Amino acid sequence: MKKKVSIIGVPMDLGQLRRGVDMGPSAIRYAGVCERLQNLSIEVEDCGDIEISRNYSVEDENTNLKNLKAVAEASERLAQKVDQVIETDSFPLVLGGDHSIAIGSLAGISKHYKNLGVIWYDAHGDLNTAETSPSGNIHGMPLAASLGLGHKDLTSLYGYAPKVKPENIVIIGARSLDEGEKELIKEQGIKVYTMHEVDRLGMTTVIEETIAYLKEKTDGVHLSLDLDGLDPNDAPGVGTPVIGGISYRESHLAMELLEESGLITSAEFVEVNPILDEKNKTAAVAVALMGSLFGEKLL
Template sequence: MRNEISIIGVPMDLGQTRRGVDMGPSAIRYAGVIERIEGIGYTIYDEGDIEIGPAERIHNDPETNLKNLKAVAEGNEKLAGTVDRVIEEGRFPLVLGGDHSIAMGTLAGVSKHYDNLGVIWYDAHGDLNTGETSPSGNIHGMPLAASLGIGHPTLTNIGGYTPKVKPENIVIIGARSLDVGERELIKERGIKVYTMHEVDRLGMTKVMEEAITYLKGRTDGVHLSLDLDGLDPHDAPGVGTPVIGGISYRESHLAMEMLAESGIITSAEFVEVNPILDERNKTATVAVALMGSLLGEKLL
């Protein structure tokens, strides 16, 4: 882990239709993310927030089945440029969302610096939809597919190249809500997935041991994309698409602690914090605590 960290806020709420997630970066800052990470011993550079242009809330484009395609793509292009610059300057990018569509920009900025980037997708959802398979047309359900080079060219070519990641370099953890098209894609491409069945049956320790070993042997860097709806809504209520029966607060800390010990994480993002749907900023506070564990914070 690099000693200098750049925090990048992305107030994106155009990848879905529930308002409020654009305030996620502010909520996470209010929950003390800078003070928490500085307390571990890192030097923090706050890059501020990526400017997200306004977009008229529209129904699905009948030709693409995608909402706010242009505005989402433009915001992600800006994010990709910032992440690219941060890595060039030798700092660890820590991206604060915003809805999960921002992962397209993060991965576009990160992947060009690695020959075999790995991705841990910590999420209740696979985010492997395309315009053809999505029931809603919400782009926040498509960033992993787009990063694989699957979907609309405007999304797959963010950053000027495609793909950003290979299917065999992905591990999804905590899945419990997958659409039909996503299930087919997972089987077709051989993507490694630990659903909540595996988390329950094997335990988080075994899941993380296997995931870390799997990625260590095939990648030269690993990006963590953590959607707060990967956690159970009891622990993280302030998310737009909660799914009951999720990963617990303590299991999530264990996962982050094991990733810290492994030393494989080279970039990270925490997304889908929606303070309007939250309880006294509980979800942002959880996000900050998990960031602390990921970055090596210890009780003793």
């Protein structure tokens, strides 16, 4: 991993209707992310937060997507910032905000790679489109949009599409998939480790297989980690918790193995909602996992 990390906050809660996740970046900073990485002899640049417009309309007469214009505008700003960070040879570490921010992250990152890989560490597939989404919440659509599937304002963001190929994606920890997402996974041949596979194979095998699957065919790998990928007992402060998730210790092991692989070239940690949290526990978990991802060892 690079020894310079640029932190970008995205205080956005427009990808869904449950308020509070816009305070996620502040909670993660308060939990000591900068100090944690600096203690690993990493040069840390905190780029501050992307500006999020509050002048938005929840409903759009032409689509059922919530806050489409505002999400697209914020995603464009994030893409520009991530692009700039990579140009300086720094590792972009994006703090969410709801998972719709991944649309902007991937738009800014993927232009620097011919075959970007994506590890989607999440209870959900986030593979919905306007046609398949039960809610119209865009935080359930970023992976589909990055594949070029969905509304043009999201798929063509930053002037090109798609941002990632289906064969370069691995979803880990899935346990809540809508019917349209299940069909899309089968149609596109996307590799998924549901909680059944995590339980059956163990996290070591899951990550080792993921590394082997992505290593030869990608020239960079983006980690998109939704804190609801973890079990709610370990990460209670998320908007869409799903019981039966990945444990705290399993997640540390995953981060440690990914760090050892040297594959990860960018990352984002999303869906920390302090309003729903217990004494900033979920933000602290996020920071601890970042520590492992960047090389923190027990001994």
